[in-house]
Amino acid sequence: MNYDRYLNSRIASVPPSGIRRFFDLAASRKDAISLGVGEPDFRTPYLIRDAAINSLIDGETQYTANRGLLELRREIAFYLSSRYAVSYQPEDEILVTIGASEAIDLALRALVSDGDEVLVPDPSYVSYAPGVIFAGGTPVPVETRQEDSFRLKADTLEKAVTEKTRLLILPYPNNPTGAIMEKSDLEAIAEVIVRHDLLVISDEIYSELVYGGHTHVSFAAIPGMYERTITINGFSKAFAMTGWRVGYACGAPEIIAVMNRIHQYAIMCAPRQGQVAAAAALRLGRENNYESVETMRESYDRRRRLMVDAFRSMGLDCFEPYGAFYVFPSIRRTGMSSEEFCAALLQEKDVAAVPGNAFGASGEGHIRCCYATAVDKINIALERMGDFVNAHS
Amino acid sequence: MTKLETSILDILQEDCRIPMEKMAVMTGASLKDVASAIDALEKKKIILRYSPVINWDRTDRERVEAMIEVRVTPQRDMGFDAIAKRIYRFDEVKSVYLMSGSYDLLVLVEARTLKELAAFVSGKLSPLETVTGTATSFVLKRYKEEGVIFENDDTDRRLVISP
Numbered sequence: 001m002n003y004d005r006y007l008n009s010r011i012a013s014v015p016p017s018g019i020r021r022f023f024d025l026a027a028s029r030k031d032a033i034s035l036g037v038g039e040p041d042f043r044t045p046y047l048i049r050d051a052a053i054n055s056l057i058d059g060e061t062q063y064t065a066n067r068g069l070l071e072l073r074r075e076i077a078f079y080l081s082s083r084y085a086v087s088y089q090p091e092d093e094i095l096v097t098i099g100a101s102e103a104i105d106l107a108l109r110a111l112v113s114d115g116d117e118v119l120v121p122d123p124s125y126v127s128y129a130p131g132v133i134f135a136g137g138t139p140v141p142v143e144t145r146q147e148d149s150f151r152l153k154a155d156t157l158e159k160a161v162t163e164k165t166r167l168l169i170l171p172y173p174n175n176p177t178g179a180i181m182e183k184s185d186l187e188a189i190a191e192v193i194v195r196h197d198l199l200v201i202s203d204e205i206y207s208e209l210v211y212g213g214h215t216h217v218s219f220a221a222i223p224g225m226y227e228r229t230i231t232i233n234g235f236s237k238a239f240a241m242t243g244w245r246v247g248y249a250c251g252a253p254e255i256i257a258v259m260n261r262i263h264q265y266a267i268m269c270a271p272r273q274g275q276v277a278a279a280a281a282l283r284l285g286r287e288n289n290y291e292s293v294e295t296m297r298e299s300y301d302r303r304r305r306l307m308v309d310a311f312r313s314m315g316l317d318c319f320e321p322y323g324a325f326y327v328f329p330s331i332r333r334t335g336m337s338s339e340e341f342c343a344a345l346l347q348e349k350d351v352a353a354v355p356g357n358a359f360g361a362s363g364e365g366h367i368r369c370c371y372a373t374a375v376d377k378i379n380i381a382l383e384r385m386g387d388f389v390n391a392h393s
Numbered sequence: 394m395t396k397l398e399t400s401i402l403d404i405l406q407e408d409c410r411i412p413m414e415k416m417a418v419m420t421g422a423s424l425k426d427v428a429s430a431i432d433a434l435e436k437k438k439i440i441l442r443y444s445p446v447i448n449w450d451r452t453d454r455e456r457v458e459a460m461i462e463v464r465v466t467p468q469r470d471m472g473f474d475a476i477a478k479r480i481y482r483f484d485e486v487k488s489v490y491l492m493s494g495s496y497d498l499l500v501l502v503e504a505r506t507l508k509e510l511a512a513f514v515s516g517k518l519s520p521l522e523t524v525t526g527t528a529t530s531f532v533l534k535r536y537k538e539e540g541v542i543f544e545n546d547d548t549d550r551r552l553v554i555s556p
Binding site: 017019022023026027032034036037038039041125126127175298299302303305306309352354358375376379 | 400403404407408411415418419420421549551552553554555556
């Protein structure tokens with residue numbers, strides 16, 4: 001049967017993620033060391049898991065409020081105000097979602113109308129552009145460059161604005177580059193936002209993973225930006241809770257109400273045990289000054305230095321990433337494209353990395369390597385990559 | 394303790410064979426600073442030894458382990474220290490702890506056979522004049538030691554590639 005006339009053409013037109021193809025290739029090689037993962041190598045701290053286990057034992061198996069458990073929303077409000085100096089009302093400015101992914105989708109569906117243009121820094125996480133298309137908008141990539149440490153520059157952004165532009169997605173700390181935005185960078189962006197009367201979806205899922213003496217600045221904390229920003233965050237990266245699927249969106253009550261309308265009809269509520277665990281994560285963090293987050297960050301930081309140092313000694317051009325858990329070296333000196341490099345590296349050396357162009361055209365010439373992997377494995381992978389680069393340059 | 398010392402302890406606890414050059418890269422400190430920090434940790438007796446965690450059950454070495462709860466009479470001016478010292482000097486004794494609760498010293502003892510271990514308790518430990526009683530429990534199986542889980546299923550459950 002030919003389903004073409006049944007399938008939604010707008011959605012069917014979006015190609016599957018470029019990562020998918022590479023996933024199949026990498027999964028076929030059993031002994032490969034993977035630097036291609038996009039999640040922590042820690043397990044969720046046991047006390048957090050224990051909270052969910054107890055909740056099950058106590059028979060907490062019912063729906064929660066659409067917006068999420070009030071206890072969790074209160075913890076989120078406290079967390080954001082104490083960590084990032086942005087304050088949201090638990091009652092009507094916070095919505096708990098199934099991972100930050102749902103929050104992004106809801107925000108796009110609530111804010112994008114047919115024909116609207118949405119600015120997306122390039123390279124970026126693979127879901128933004130398809131999400132914009134699903135919502136009926138047009139994603140407009142905004143190039144970021146290695147010479148700017150992959151930060152979004154106000155002048156590049158300005159040039160991409162048209163009269164159809166409504167929204168900017170601001171994903172920092174960035175996946176795949178590891179770039180961060182400092183306060184002054186954000187202030188420059190804020191001027192463009194005000195000048196063109198735009199809104200911002202600030203995806204801050206990696207906010208806890210910032211290194212080298214830098215601290216994360218929430219875009220909503222920039223003067224004038226609070227009312228223009230939907231702040232998105234979650235528990236996956238900071239608390240090693242990827243499989244739990246719990247995230248949240250915060251913003252003006254009017255916007256959150258519309259997002260919640262989609263959420264209540266399509267989803268009902270995020271799974272209760274995930275919410276219970278998330279609340280425990282924030283409560284424990286509040287009580288012990290985010291000790292487990294700090295321990296994980298320090299461990300990532302050591303591996304980050306190790307990886308950057310190794311790529312530089314291989315002669316690869318590698319800017320220092322101060323965020324997330326990715327290093328994004330340039331592989332141009334090998335003369336290969338990102339995909340050729342990654343395919344050959346996997347074939348010849350059993351090391352998996354992700355081609356940079358999977359995250360947008362500006363990622364071409366780079367590869368994404370994740371350092372959320374045991375030190376001994378990282379060291380073996382880096383040695384093999386060193387041999388590989390030598391043999392190919 | 395400096396921040397560098399704490400970082401070095403974290404790194405060494407995971408893998409004490411890691412080269413100093415790598416430690417310098419990982420901590421962002423100079424090789425010289427790392428070397429002197431390690432030196433200081435050793436001098437301060439914070440690092441006592443660089444030894445592996447071994448699962449002896451997987452070897453063919455015969456080995457019995459027991460935890461012995463020991464009740465003693467503390468001595469004037471010396472408290473428990475003098476008797477603890479007399480006990481830890483025996484080669485069979487791996488660890489000695491002063492405990493709160495219903496007994497005084499917890500003694501971890503290792504021997505080749507049950508017979509040897511029994512001989513140690515009855516022939517060496519119990520006769521000490523300040524020891525008023527012992528209770529010996531044998532270790533049947535070891536699950537976790539020094540933070541390392543022995544029969545751990547530590548397979549990486551993550552997707553090989555994810556966005």
